[in-house]
Amino acid sequence: MPANKKYLTPSPWQRFAKISAAILGGLMVAVTFHMALASWFDHVAVIITSTFSAFILWAVLMVLAFLGKNGWKIWGIYLLASAILGLVFYLGNQTNPLV
Template identity: 40%
Template sequence: MPANQKYLTTSIGQRVAKLTSGIIGGYILASLIHIIIAQLVAEPKIVIATSMYSIFLVWMVLLLLPFLFKNGWKALLWYVLLIVMCSVLVYLLKI
């Protein structure tokens, strides 16, 4: 059964924004989350060892989230804001 046309995105820019935020932004955000966790725990080697598997699981969820937004640019904006916030947090935790 084909998809209903009114639910499909017709703009190529919207598709690119959703794909970019999902693939690239999701991976960066998943990595930053694991870096923050590694800085907060007493044994960061354990987090680094298990992050090989858990980054993939978190990335799968973050890959699907932009497709729940109606506007791809808003999804991209949220991901960029979250990446900046996590990057600042990583910087502040290193100090």
């Protein structure tokens, strides 16, 4: 039984935006989140924990990307989140430098 046409994304550009945001954007947010955590807390413990938690966070972000109506808006949200987490990472490295 085929899917109902009203629930499918009509534009190939929206489909591309959702798929790329799910895969690349979700990975980018998951990695920068764990980098930001590692810059403020014990980096060894965060890296060990991130082997599982980064994959779980990435999977959740992939699902969330497909729930949105506009793929470009999801890309914007993921880029903004990555930029904010990158700033947290930068500030954490300035405050707590690894020697």
